[in-house]
Amino acid sequence: MPEAMLVVDGVSRRFGGLLALNGVSFSVSPGEIVAVIGPNGAGKTTLFNVITGLFPPTDGTIRFEGRTISGLPPHRIAALGIARTFQNIRLFRSMSVLDNVKVGRHSRTRSGALAGVLRTRRERAEERETEARARALLRFVGLESAADLPAGALSYGAQRRLEIARALAMEPKLLLLDEPAAGMNEAETADLAELLQNIRRQGITELIVEHDMGLVMGLSDRVVVLNFGAKIAEGPPEAVQNDPAVIEAYLGKDDDESGEARPSEEGGA
Amino acid sequence: MLFEQLLNGITVGSTYALIAVGYTLIFGVLGMINMAHGQIFIFAALTAIVTMSAFGWPLLPAFFVSVACAAVLGALLEAVAFRPLRKKDVPHLAPLISTIGFATILDDAMIKLFGADSRFVPGKLGGSFSVGGVDVRTVDLAILVAALGLMALLHLWIQKTPFGKAIRATSESPETAAILGIPTDRVILATVVLASGLGGVAGLLLGLSYGAVAPSMGVGLGFKGLAVLVLGGLGSLPGAMLGGLLLGVVEVLAVAYGSSTYRDAIAFLMIILVFLVRPQGLFGETPVQR
Numbered sequence: 261m262p263e264a265m266l267v268v269d270g271v272s273r274r275f276g277g278l279l280a281l282n283g284v285s286f287s288v289s290p291g292e293i294v295a296v297i298g299p300n301g302a303g304k305t306t307l308f309n310v311i312t313g314l315f316p317p318t319d320g321t322i323r324f325e326g327r328t329i330s331g332l333p334p335h336r337i338a339a340l341g342i343a344r345t346f347q348n349i350r351l352f353r354s355m356s357v358l359d360n361v362k363v364g365r366h367s368r369t370r371s372g373a374l375a376g377v378l379r380t381r382r383e384r385a386e387e388r389e390t391e392a393r394a395r396a397l398l399r400f401v402g403l404e405s406a407a408d409l410p411a412g413a414l415s416y417g418a419q420r421r422l423e424i425a426r427a428l429a430m431e432p433k434l435l436l437l438d439e440p441a442a443g444m445n446e447a448e449t450a451d452l453a454e455l456l457q458n459i460r461r462q463g464i465t466e467l468i469v470e471h472d473m474g475l476v477m478g479l480s481d482r483v484v485v486l487n488f489g490a491k492i493a494e495g496p497p498e499a500v501q502n503d504p505a506v507i508e509a510y511l512g513k514d515d516d517e518s519g520e521a522r523p524s525e526e527g528g529a
Numbered sequence: 530m531l532f533e534q535l536l537n538g539i540t541v542g543s544t545y546a547l548i549a550v551g552y553t554l555i556f557g558v559l560g561m562i563n564m565a566h567g568q569i570f571i572f573a574a575l576t577a578i579v580t581m582s583a584f585g586w587p588l589l590p591a592f593f594v595s596v597a598c599a600a601v602l603g604a605l606l607e608a609v610a611f612r613p614l615r616k617k618d619v620p621h622l623a624p625l626i627s628t629i630g631f632a633t634i635l636d637d638a639m640i641k642l643f644g645a646d647s648r649f650v651p652g653k654l655g656g657s658f659s660v661g662g663v664d665v666r667t668v669d670l671a672i673l674v675a676a677l678g679l680m681a682l683l684h685l686w687i688q689k690t691p692f693g694k695a696i697r698a699t700s701e702s703p704e705t706a707a708i709l710g711i712p713t714d715r716v717i718l719a720t721v722v723l724a725s726g727l728g729g730v731a732g733l734l735l736g737l738s739y740g741a742v743a744p745s746m747g748v749g750l751g752f753k754g755l756a757v758l759v760l761g762g763l764g765s766l767p768g769a770m771l772g773g774l775l776l777g778v779v780e781v782l783a784v785a786y787g788s789s790t791y792r793d794a795i796a797f798l799m800i801i802l803v804f805l806v807r808p809q810g811l812f813g814e815t816p817v818q819r
Contacts, residue, residue, distance in 0.1 A: 312708055338710035350705045352698055362691075363698045367710030371691035373719050390691075430710055 271320035298486035343432035353412035364429030542777020543676035549757035567751020573599035574732030603725025762813025
């Protein structure tokens, strides 16, 4: 197995009296798809927030490609090659679909206050490249015809795909996806699984928080299970699925049928 | 007569708009009203006027002095009044109070440095000419061209350049912008500096229009800019631009066809009427129903 890309090492995060993450450790290797599952409130989104620097861990460290990133501001972590999408979609609703993707290019282009003002030959070349890459990404996620619409006008599933395109515009090495299938119907979820496979084929490592067990089982190489902020299991999907601690965590707090662990034929695209 | 009044109103209004744009930009990225904006641009305008008088400089370099002074004050404001309160869990309105503190210090500093009296703007643009029977003061035309030109440039810059997109992204969601690799602290600093620099232009333009600038003008003009910020719709640049022009025209018409005593009363009555019809302001977004 190649050297780990992301190492989460004994990470805890406290909010007042609540221990949202409790000594969580795991690692992600280049090229892997790792899923993080767990009942609601298990700390999955908190884990993403800590990795991307929205707030620092109370305890423990996070390393990315050998360098400690815990404590760095979010834009520095982003520039190192970690991109993410959000559980509650966070697009720039007043901007066009295309501009949303272009914003993702910020750390990959010269974008100081005077960039694009003098319109030198180099700047115009860069602008053309940004435009071309943004359109290519929209094509990749199947939104090329919606480029000039306001982002807020897209359907729910399309907004999720736009968020993925925006994250890919950052040219990440590691992509964090927070419940990418939430609110999608079966057909949309199948399309999503294919998209995520295609992203992996481009050499991008993925860490996915997801409730849809079909998607998780069909797609991921390994699964990390959180419950009440602590890791209770880790391993290949089939092994985790039959782990007594996991079954207990889900049966004890099962509040929707998507939490039910079941095998799936999905994601084999 | 009516056309002259309208032109006069649009001229004054264009400077209000430039002031309001300063509030709007800062409100956009920080969600906060900068109560020191009026003091910053009057301080800058006075500094420019004093420099002109001392060295016998013409008008154009004076604008650079005014912009540079306002920009430095803006950077200082961000460093002492906004940034320290952004890091910790502080009450939402704390930065409002710290900008009032900054404004108070500037008020006192202006009186210590320049005295409380009005300073006349030297080397005024005199003369007027006639276009199709309408008398146009050269100075009014210069103000109008400068203010509208700057706002057009600002609009293009915000809409088209990568940094403009970064400002819009930060305005919509600072957290999301940061996750996308945008250094939001730097964007906020640049925005406060830009907003203050535009104020530096507006302050000196108003000085040209009135013929003089006094330290006490900061408060009153600041409130007008604030009124325009709300009139146009919080955070909307086109709203601030149009709202400023509207306020200027209404004020001038109130003086021309009513009484100068009631100028501000009529102007603010107009604002109240607009809110009765459009509570979110001219260009404000209707709050999302959930």
